[in-house]
Amino acid sequence: AQTVTQSQPEMSVQEAETVTLSCTYDTSESDYYLFWYKQPPSRQMILVIRQEAYKQQNATENRFSVNFQKAAKSFSLKISDSQLGDAAMYFCAYRTRGSNYKLTFGKGTLLTVNP
């Protein structure tokens, strides 16, 4: 069974600084998708960024980028120029290609942004 591990229950960053959230996963599959979701306090969970395992290029969405290391089964999220609105719980998630349903989530990292 696939597992997703987020080893940092909490992280903090100063406004305008850069922070990296870690995620590792365990799978025997070769083709899959990885996602980072953001859940602000008392607000809806939204997709931040996604990565397709067959693509070697790391995904980027504005200030958010990933460092995808397939051999190491690592998928970290880097947030540049952190803003107060980035404060949230961040979840890493995995889905096997061809699986139409099952997202496996990590337990989350609570990010605090200090002014």
Add this chain to the structure above:
Amino acid sequence: DVKVTQSSRYLVKRTGEKVFLECVQDMDHENMFWYRQDPGLGLRLIYFSYDVKMKEKGDIPEGYSVSREKKERFSLILESASTNQTSMYLCASSLVLSNQPQHFGDGTRLSIL
């Protein structure tokens, strides 16, 4: 934008009651999901549905059932609520393609007294 609407943000019920949590999506998504979110445990899948009247158990289906009579609506049912079902419940929907993200509702914080 995809809209996933959960009928209640907060709900308080008593032990033994039958509880219905409703979820509606407006994007004609095939897949719908119910998760439970607890501190330190992340999101755990209770049930999902990939078509009308079709359902499959997730990781923690015990004590729950679901209903999907129409494509846009997916209901979670607690047959006889217990205090250990106090939690945040999240509904999500997605297209059937595996590279498509799931879209979440705002969540229902359910307290069972």
